[in-house]
Amino acid sequence: xxxxxxxxxxxxxxxxxxxxxxxxxxxxxxxxxxxxxxxxxxxxxxxxxxxxxxxxxxxxxxxxxxxxxxxxxxxxxxxxxxxxxxxxxxxxxxxxxxxxxxxxxxxxxxxxxxxxxxxxxxxxxxxxxxxxxxxxxxxxxxxxxxxxxxxxxxxxxxxxxxxxxxxxxxxxxxxxxxxxxxxxxxxxxxxxxxxxxxxxxxxxxxxxx
Numbered sequence: 674x675x676x677x678x679x680x681x682x683x684x685x686x687x688x689x690x691x692x693x694x695x696x697x698x699x700x701x702x703x704x705x706x707x708x709x710x711x712x713x714x715x716x717x718x719x720x721x722x723x724x725x726x727x728x729x730x731x732x733x734x735x736x737x738x739x740x741x742x743x744x745x746x747x748x749x750x751x752x753x754x755x756x757x758x759x760x761x762x763x764x765x766x767x768x769x770x771x772x773x774x775x776x777x778x779x780x781x782x783x784x785x786x787x788x789x790x791x792x793x794x795x796x797x798x799x800x801x802x803x804x805x806x807x808x809x810x811x812x813x814x815x816x817x818x819x820x821x822x823x824x825x826x827x828x829x830x831x832x833x834x835x836x837x838x839x840x841x842x843x844x845x846x847x848x849x850x851x852x853x854x855x856x857x858x859x860x861x862x863x864x865x866x867x868x869x870x871x872x873x874x875x876x877x878x879x880x881x882x
Contacts, residue, residue, distance in 0.1 A: 693731075764783075764813065
C-alpha cells in the first residue's frame with residue numbers, strides 16, 4: 674500500500690507523540706480534523722495506526738511487510754477453494770485422462786458412491802499407466818490411484834498458508850478440501866498451487882491500489 678505524503682507525516686507525528694488525538698494531529702499539520710478524517714481512517718484500517726476512545730491514536734509499530742504477513746495468515750481455505758474435479762473409482766484410466774485434459778487440471782480426486790474421497794490421481798499416475806500395451810479402457814482408476822493414508826488433505830477452516838506449506842513439502846499440485854462425515858471424508862473443494870498464487874497476487878495488487 675502506497676501512502677500519501679500527508680499520511681506519512683501523520684505516521685511520523687503519531688510515532689513521536691502518540692497517543693495523540695485527531696485534533697492535535699490536525700493542529701500540528703495546520704489542517705482541520707474533518708480534512709484528516711479520511712487519512713486517519715485509511716491508516717487505521719490498514720493497520721499502521723490504532724485508536725482508543727478518549728485516548729487517541731498510537732502507532733502499532735508494524736511495518737507494511739509485517740501487516741501484509743498478518744493479513745496472509747488470516748486467509749482461510751474456504752475463502753479460496755474451488756470446485757473439485759472428481760471421478761468414480763470404477764472409471765477407466767482412459768476416462769480419467771480425458772477428464773484431466775478437458776478440465777485442464779493436474780489432479781483428479783477419486784470418490785466412492787457417497788462422494789467420499791478414496792484416492793488421488795496425478796499426471797504421473799496416469800502417464801505411468803499409459804506406458805505399455807494395456808487397454809486403458811479396461812483398467813479402472815482404483816488400481817493405479819494413491820490411497821489413504823498417503824493422501825494429503827486439508828479442511829475448510831485451515832489457513833491458506835498451511836495448505837501452501839503442505840503443497841510445497843509434499844511436492845504435489847493440489848489438495849482435496851474435505852469434511853468428516855459418517856460415510857467417510859466427503860470432498861467439498863480443492864486447493865491448488867494456482868489457487869494460492871492467484872490469492873497472493875490479488876492481495877499484493879490490492880495492497881498497491
